[in-house]
Every structure is written in C-alpha cells, then in structure tokens.
Amino acid sequence: MIYLDHAATTPVRREVAEAMAMCMTETGHFANPGSDHAPGRQAAHIVEQARERFAALIGAKAEDIVFTSGATESNNMALLGGAAFYSNKGKRIALAKTEHKSVLDPCRQLASRGWSLDWLETDEQGLITTQALTAAITDETCLASCMLVNNETGVVHNIPALARVCGEAQVLLHVDAAQALGKLPIEARRWDVAMMSFSAHKLGGPKGVGALYLRRKPPVKVQPLVFGGGQERGLRSGTLPVHQIVGLVRAAELAEAEREQMFRHLGRLRRRLLDQLVAGLPQVEVNGAQTAQSPHILNLSFHGVDGEALRADLIDLAVSSGSACTSDHAESSYVLRALGRSDSLADASLRFSFGPTTTAEQVDQAAQRVIASVRRLRALSPLWRE
Numbered sequence: 001m002i003y004l005d006h007a008a009t010t011p012v013r014r015e016v017a018e019a020m021a022m023c024m025t026e027t028g029h030f031a032n033p034g035s036d037h038a039p040g041r042q043a044a045h046i047v048e049q050a051r052e053r054f055a056a057l058i059g060a061k062a063e064d065i066v067f068t069s070g071a072t073e074s075n076n077m078a079l080l081g082g083a084a085f086y087s088n089k090g091k092r093i094a095l096a097k098t099e100h101k102s103v104l105d106p107c108r109q110l111a112s113r114g115w116s117l118d119w120l121e122t123d124e125q126g127l128i129t130t131q132a133l134t135a136a137i138t139d140e141t142c143l144a145s146c147m148l149v150n151n152e153t154g155v156v157h158n159i160p161a162l163a164r165v166c167g168e169a170q171v172l173l174h175v176d177a178a179q180a181l182g183k184l185p186i187e188a189r190r191w192d193v194a195m196m197s198f199s200a201h202k203l204g205g206p207k208g209v210g211a212l213y214l215r216r217k218p219p220v221k222v223q224p225l226v227f228g229g230g231q232e233r234g235l236r237s238g239t240l241p242v243h244q245i246v247g248l249v250r251a252a253e254l255a256e257a258e259r260e261q262m263f264r265h266l267g268r269l270r271r272r273l274l275d276q277l278v279a280g281l282p283q284v285e286v287n288g289a290q291t292a293q294s295p296h297i298l299n300l301s302f303h304g305v306d307g308e309a310l311r312a313d314l315i316d317l318a319v320s321s322g323s324a325c326t327s328d329h330a331e332s333s334y335v336l337r338a339l340g341r342s343d344s345l346a347d348a349s350l351r352f353s354f355g356p357t358t359t360a361e362q363v364d365q366a367a368q369r370v371i372a373s374v375r376r377l378r379a380l381s382p383l384w385r386e
C-alpha cells in the first residue's frame with residue numbers, strides 16, 4: 001500500500017509518541033492540571049509551557065491560545081462562539097463555498113437561526129481576492145472566514161491582505177489554518193487576524209487535539225460551546241489532556257524546525273508526480289493555483305474516466321477523492337465544483353498529498369499505477385476520444 005493521503009492525516013512521529021507516552025504514565029505528568037497538589041501543579045506547568053511554545057510557533061502570545069479537540073472544534077468555537085458575541089453589529093458572515101465542512105456547517109447552523117451568509121467569489125483557481133472580499137462585506141458583516149490552505153486543492157490565500165480588508169471594515173477575520181501549520185510561516189498577531197484554527201494530526205501529531213488562536217489584544221470574545229469546570233479561562237471546559245497538548249506542540253515544533261527543508265522536499269515530490277502523470281496521460285487537469293500553492297497537495301482531474309471505477313481500480317493506493325472528511329457522502333467534491341469543474345470531472349479527481357515520510361520511489365510507483373488505471377479505463381470507455 002502506498003500512502004499518499006497526508007492531508008487527511010499523518011502518522012504520529014516517534015518523538016511525539018514518546019513525549020506523549022511519558023505524560024500518560026509518569027507521576028507529575030499524568031496528574032490533573034487542575035489539581036491543587038504538587039503533581040497537579042507540575043502537569044499544569046507542562047501545559048503552560050506547551051502553550052507558550054505553541055504561541056511562539058504561530059507568532060502569538062500564550063494568552064491567545066485555547067486548546068481544543070481539533071480544528072473542527074476550533075472552527076465551531078470561532079464561528080458559533082464569535083457570532084453569539086458580535087451579533088450587535090449585524091448578523092452577516094462572509095465566507096467562500098470552498099471552506100472545510102467544519103466551517104460551512106456551523107455557518108449553516110447560524111443561517112438557520114436568522115444569520116445571512118454572503119458567499120465570497122473565488123477565481124478559477126479557487127482563490128479569494130481582496131476585491132471579492134470587499135464586495136461581499138456590508139455594514140452588517142461581523143465575521144469573515146477564510147482558510148489559509150485549502151485541504152482539497154492546496155491553494156494558499158493571502159491572509160495578510162484579506163486581514164487588512166477586514167480590519168478597515170471592522171470585520172473579525174477567522175482563518176482555518178489546519179492544513180498550513182508546518183508548511184507555511186504563520187504570524188497570527190502580525191497578520192492581525194482575530195481567530196485561527198489548528199489541528200495536530202495533519203503534522204505528525206495525534207488526532208483529537210488542536211488549538212484556537214483567539215486574539216487578546218485588542219480582545220476578541222467568543223461565547224463558550226462547552227460548559228463545566230471552567231478550564232481554559234472558562235472558554236473550553238474539560239480536564240486538559242496533557243499528553244495530547246504535548247503531542248500537538250512537540251509535532252508542531254518538529255514540523256516548524258524542518259519547514260523550509262520540507263517545503264522543498266514536498267515540492268520536488270509534487271513536481272515529480274505531476275510531470276510523470278502529464279507526460280503519461282493526455283487530458284489531465286490540475287486543480288489548484290500555479291503560484292499560490294502548498295506543495296503537500298496535488299489535485300488532478302482525469303477526463304474520460306468514471307471516478308468510482310478509478311478509485312476501485314486503485315485499491316493499493318491510499319489517496320483521496322475530494323475530501324476525506326466528506327467521504328461519507330457519495331457526491332462529487334463541492335470544492336472542485338465551486339471552481340467550475342463539471343460533476344463528472346470533479347468526480348474523476350484524485351487528491352495526492354505528501355509528507356515527510358513520502359519517498360520518490362512511492363511517487364514513481366503511484367504514477368505508474370494511476371497511468372495504467374486511467375489508460376485501461378479510457379480504453380474501455382465508449383465516450384473517450386483523445
């Protein structure tokens with residue numbers, strides 16, 4: 001099996017698993033950080049150190065960080081929690097149809113409670129321009145949401161420029177950065193975004209943990225979604241999972257330390273796969289941007305093949321069709337359709353995504369498998385014309 005689905009999730013790095021194991025078993029590490037005894041205080045100290053280290057990685061301060069169960073929760077907290085707080089200005093949110101479901105669905109929830117959603121136009125590469133954002137914002141817009149890296153196509157948004165538009169219009173900008181940490185530099189405070197969501201399992205950390213950057217200066221407020229013991233300044237109750245938090249931060253530190261080198265490695269792998277597929281097959285479309293593109297994702301559509309047949313034929317290749325998070329639904333990717341791809345072309349698409357453990361040999365083997373499958377299916381198709 002060749003695993004080229006690192007945008008869906010990544011293996012936990014050994015150093016991360018070891019750091020986590022220690023937190024689960026050692027006295028002073030496994031204790032409840034809320035307990036008022038020496039081991040509890042030690043566990044709390046580990047969490048606060050982790051918070052500071054995580055904040056430093058994203059250009060923030062420790063006071064800006066709320067630990068969550070992942071980017072889904074962070075996105076929900078930012079949008080539902082932010083909307084609850086800022087509805088005085090008006091009940092409008094600006095966002096694109098290419099956002100992750102964990103942004104779209106909370107916004108649809110808000111729409112069912114009387115909020116209006118203003119859809120941001122994307123260009124043919126799936127990018128949101130400052131003009132599109134300016135056009136969508138009204139006097140009643142209180143929140144806008146734009147992802148840093150799209151999980152299906154890998155396109156990268158110019159967040160500092162979009163944040164400036166939001167700043168001038170006094171709109172709070174939330175950024176889903178789940179696919180970006182460890183791939184691109186992140187400067188939360190300097191970019192002047194209000195909220196930013198992160199996930200550990202996209203960068204060699206465990207599933208089930210993430211963070212929300214919630215700016216403290218000037219303060220951005222959200223109403224909590226979970227009530228109870230009052231942890232995380234009352235914003236997110238629940239006993240802090242020290243091992244998960246340590247896993248998130250250790251993985252993020254390792255990824256950040258290797259970021260530039262990894263960017264080049266992933267870029268070479270992406271180029272290698274793309275070159276081979278384009279050389280071996282006519283009529284392949286690249287879904288993504290020429291310039292603003294994260295190198296860990298390559299999304300391609302293949303003319304003249306049935307998507308389901310292609311996926312069935314590639315059983316020993318772990319790649320994604322559309323987004324893994326939406327794979328329960330049999331519909332073709334809404335992101336690719338938003339870019340103007342037809343239903344059948346969106347369906348006949350594959351997302352290849354690479355990580356630190358991906359090798360050139362794996363990429364070469366994957367290219368051969370895909371070329372053979374697409375050729376075979378096209379030969380069987382009465383509709384295929386070169």
Ligand code: PMP
Binds near residue numbers: 069176179199
């Ligand atoms: N946003 C984006 C862009 C993602 O790629 C993902 C993961 N598919 C999420 C949010 C959800 O992250 P998590 O799995 O940590 O809830």
